[in-house]
Amino acid sequence: MRYITISALLLLLLRLDIGVADAHALLDHADPRVGNTVKSPNVVSLWFTQNVESTFSTIVVLDSNGARMNAGNAVVDKSDRKLLRVPVKVLPAGTYTVKWRVLSADTHTTEGNFTFQVAQ
Amino acid sequence: MSIHFAGPAVPALGLVLASFAGAAAHEIAGNRFFPATLAIDDPGVNDELAVPTLSMTKSGDEPPVKELDFSGEYSKRITEAFAISVGPTWTHLFAPGGPTAAGASGFQNLETTFKYRFYKDPVHELIMSVGLSVEWGRSGASGVGADTFTTYTPTFFFGKGFGDLPDTIWWARPIALTGTVGYSVPGSAQTATFDPDTGNTDIELHPQFLNWGLSLQYSLPYLKSAVYDFGLPDFVNRLVPIVEASFQTPAANFAGTQLRTTGTVNPGVIWVGNYFQVGLEALFPINRDSGRNVGVLAQLHIYLDDLFPTTIGKPIFGGPVAPARPF
Numbered sequence: 001m002r003y004i005t006i007s008a009l010l011l012l013l014l015r016l017d018i019g020v021a022d023a024h025a026l027l028d029h030a031d032p033r034v035g036n037t038v039k040s041p042n043v044v045s046l047w048f049t050q051n052v053e054s055t056f057s058t059i060v061v062l063d064s065n066g067a068r069m070n071a072g073n074a075v076v077d078k079s080d081r082k083l084l085r086v087p088v089k090v091l092p093a094g095t096y097t098v099k100w101r102v103l104s105a106d107t108h109t110t111e112g113n114f115t116f117q118v119a120q
Numbered sequence: 121m122s123i124h125f126a127g128p129a130v131p132a133l134g135l136v137l138a139s140f141a142g143a144a145a146h147e148i149a150g151n152r153f154f155p156a157t158l159a160i161d162d163p164g165v166n167d168e169l170a171v172p173t174l175s176m177t178k179s180g181d182e183p184p185v186k187e188l189d190f191s192g193e194y195s196k197r198i199t200e201a202f203a204i205s206v207g208p209t210w211t212h213l214f215a216p217g218g219p220t221a222a223g224a225s226g227f228q229n230l231e232t233t234f235k236y237r238f239y240k241d242p243v244h245e246l247i248m249s250v251g252l253s254v255e256w257g258r259s260g261a262s263g264v265g266a267d268t269f270t271t272y273t274p275t276f277f278f279g280k281g282f283g284d285l286p287d288t289i290w291w292a293r294p295i296a297l298t299g300t301v302g303y304s305v306p307g308s309a310q311t312a313t314f315d316p317d318t319g320n321t322d323i324e325l326h327p328q329f330l331n332w333g334l335s336l337q338y339s340l341p342y343l344k345s346a347v348y349d350f351g352l353p354d355f356v357n358r359l360v361p362i363v364e365a366s367f368q369t370p371a372a373n374f375a376g377t378q379l380r381t382t383g384t385v386n387p388g389v390i391w392v393g394n395y396f397q398v399g400l401e402a403l404f405p406i407n408r409d410s411g412r413n414v415g416v417l418a419q420l421h422i423y424l425d426d427l428f429p430t431t432i433g434k435p436i437f438g439g440p441v442a443p444a445r446p447f
Contacts, residue, residue, distance in 0.1 A: 024148060024426055027345040035290075035348030049394050108429065111242060112151035114346050 025050040025104040027112055028082070037117040040091040050104045051081035057102040059086040064095050091118045146397070146423060150242030151346040152281035153339070154298060155390045156421045158399045159364040160333035162298045163247040163277035165203045165237040167424040167433045168195050177415035180408040183216040189228075197425075197435040201237040206230065211264040226261025235277070245281030245296070250274070257307065268311065269326060275302030281339075283346060294342040302331040309373055327374035333366040333383075341392060360390040364401060382410040386417060396422045 025048040032038040044061055059074040069088050077083035084102060096118065101111040147154040147164030154162055156170065171192035179185045193207035209228040235251035253273040260266025279298040306326035313322045337360050344350070344357045367383030388401025399419045405411030425433040 026148075026153060026341075027151075029344065029349060033349040033351070034345060110148060112346060114151075 024108045025052050025082075025102050025110055027100065027114075030098070030114065030116075032116040034114040035116060037119050040118050041088065043085050043087050044098055045083060045085040046098070046100055047080075048082045048084065048102060048104075052076055052084055052102040052104055055103065056109075057084055058100065059084060060099045061086065061088050062097045062099065063091070069096065093118050093120045146421070147237075147247055147279065149240055149245045149247050149279070149281065151283050151342060152245035152296060153341060153392070154247070154279050154281075154296060155337070155339075155360050155362075155392050155397055155399075156419075157298060157335045157362070157364055158388070158390075158401055158417050158419045159366045159384070159386050159403075160298070160300050160335060161233070161235075161251075161275070161277060162300075162335070163237065163249040163279040165197060165201055165235055165249060166195060167197050167203075167428075167435075169193070169422040169424055170195075170207075170419055171422070173417070173419040175403070175415060175417045177403060177405075177411050178413040180405065180410060180412050184412045185216060186214040188212045188214070191228075195233075199437050200435050203235050205233045205235070207233070213264055224261075224263040226264045227259075227266070228264060229255045229257060229260040229266045231255045243284070245279075245283050247277075247279040249277040251277065253302070267306075267326075270307040271304050272307065273302045273304040273331060275300055275331070281342070283342070290347055293347045294339045296337045296339060296342075297334065298337070299334045300332065303371065304329045304331055325373050325375075325377065327370050327377070327379060328372040330369040330371045331367070332369070333364065335362055335364040337362045355391075358392050360392060361388075362390055362399075362401070363387045367406070380407070380409060382407065384410060384415070388417070395427050396420065 028047045028049050030047065031045040032041055044059060046059060054076040057074060057076060059070075061069040063069055069091060071087040071089045074084055074086040077085065084100070094117070095115055097113055097115050099111075099113045101109065103109050146156045146166055146168065147162065154164055156162060156164070156168065158173065169192070173189075173191045173193070175189045177187050179187065189209055189211050191207060191209035193205050195203050195205035197203045208230055211226060211228055213224045215223040231253055233251055233253040235249055237247060237249040239246070239248040241247075251274070253275060255267070255271040255273070257270040258268050262268065277298070277300050279296065281296040283293045285293050305328050309326055311324045311326070313324070314320075315322060340352070340357050340359045344352070364386040365383065366386070367381055369381040370377075370379040383406050384403040385406060386401040386403050388399060390397055390399040399421065401417045403411070403415035403417055405415075427433055
């Protein structure tokens, strides 16, 4: 009986962790990958751990001088609400900072930043 | 008249384990996610459930006594920055004589903690909180060392992530440090017991303690999402290697006793999911008074604020947070 109870608890937790609720949306991964060196991308894509809302969810890409390199507004992918992406201008070689701030479905706000490099 | 120290039935062990039951709370500041630590409480204020927390240790007494503790803690936010938590602990003391000898079991005194987060800086990943823990006297079983008096412990908590370190030491950015400094004050300084047979009065002192601890963490989730994504497997990217240290130093009202600083240093690891975390640590006593063998501490910790964000996981007063502002 004890093992059944423990197994049921573990199954419940696994079920919970594959996403049945909305929560703090933290950055899971990005393209370009965090810290990596890439060729100039057309789009910067961020995948979060939870669904995010288009309204008030933003990405800003800045060059090393602080100039804004966005070529449009950040939008949430309609088929994958964990994906937020923004088009960017042609990026010369250098280091770029991505600042993000998102609003998850339950109104939790999270923010963060990372850098990536563009090679010639 | 005689004077002696009024400690729990198993003095060293009781002191070492006193802080384990109250360890809970996760927190986010900018890029930084501070997981709930196991041995010390961290600066976070949140809705969460830490159950169970299991620890197995062996005291430094002669003969040593093996102790199993099973505890839980429920923390509820009243406002976004203020929470109240309640944590019972059930203890079983294994008798030195082995399985055939009689041990002792029962609840420790119930502990309630009031915590207020007064500072959070997302840019510098810095959090500070203050709290008051109350261990309610006579709410537990004296057979397992529960005190007959109430103890109050005002505590300062802090957490600092090092994401603002320069590029030259980028590899150190996933490091975070959290800590606590508290001072426990018994509700009564001593207990006097008159023995009518001998005519003697036995006085038990109730010492005051400085409770302090640190945790040093290296967050692989932070490494992946804010520093450098090495493309490691998802399981590895959710690990937070950690070393915790928890100490109790007698500070006042312990004259004539043999009390000295006790504590443990606990290397371990925490696996962080989206809705819960699992932690496992080894407990290394810092001296004989703190224990005899390496113990173990394990915890399942559930993030109620993430699981039930619109019901039991949100503050009673006020919304979770204000909507995000565009840049």
